[in-house]
Amino acid sequence: xxxxxxxxxxxxxxxxxxxxxxxxxxxxxxxxxxxxxxxxxxxxxxxxxxxxxxxxxxxxxxxxxxxxxxxxxxxxxxxxxxxxxxxxxxxxxxxxxxxxxxxxxxxxxxxxxx
Numbered sequence: 318x319x320x321x322x323x324x325x326x327x328x329x330x331x332x333x334x335x336x337x338x339x340x341x342x343x344x345x346x347x348x349x350x351x352x353x354x355x356x357x358x359x360x361x362x363x364x365x366x367x368x369x370x371x372x373x374x375x376x377x378x379x380x381x382x383x384x385x386x387x388x389x390x391x392x393x394x395x396x397x398x399x400x401x402x403x404x405x406x407x408x409x410x411x412x413x414x415x416x417x418x419x420x421x422x423x424x425x426x427x428x429x430x431x
Contacts (some may be wrong), residue, residue: 327357328425334360338422342367348419353403354426356382358389361422365395372415377402 318401338345338360344367352361355373365371373390375382401411 320421321401327359330424334422334424335363338367349416350420350422351415351418352422353405354377355386355400355425356425358386360424361386361398362389362393362395364420364422365390365398366393368400369420371395372399372401372418374401374403377407377409378404378405 321364345364350361350364350369350370350371352358352364352371352373353375353409355375356362358373361371361373373386375386377383380402383402390396390398391402403409405411
């Protein structure tokens with residue numbers, strides 16, 4: 318049974334997406350990448366390590382997920398990667414101030430505990 322900490326796990330699709338990102342690593346340097354619903358941020362961290370300019374995001378209502386994103390960056394020597402609290406359906410100054418994005422990553426972003 319999953320609990321409210323579901324954003325704190327590496328879900329199966331995140332691993333598959335990270336493998337896909339790695340397989341396409343030569344196309345990533347300099348690309349602006351936004352990972353939505355990042356949680357532990359595996360695909361975004363891989364993209365950043367491959368030279369992309371990554372922004373990690375998760376719900377502003379889930380501070381533990383945002384901290385998890387930051388921790389993943391620190392552990393992977395990526396302290397420069399910004400982490401934003403972006404909640405789907407809510408227009409915020411942070412969202413409006415984003416520069417154009419080349420690639421949006423999202424894996425396991427829909428969850429229904431029922």
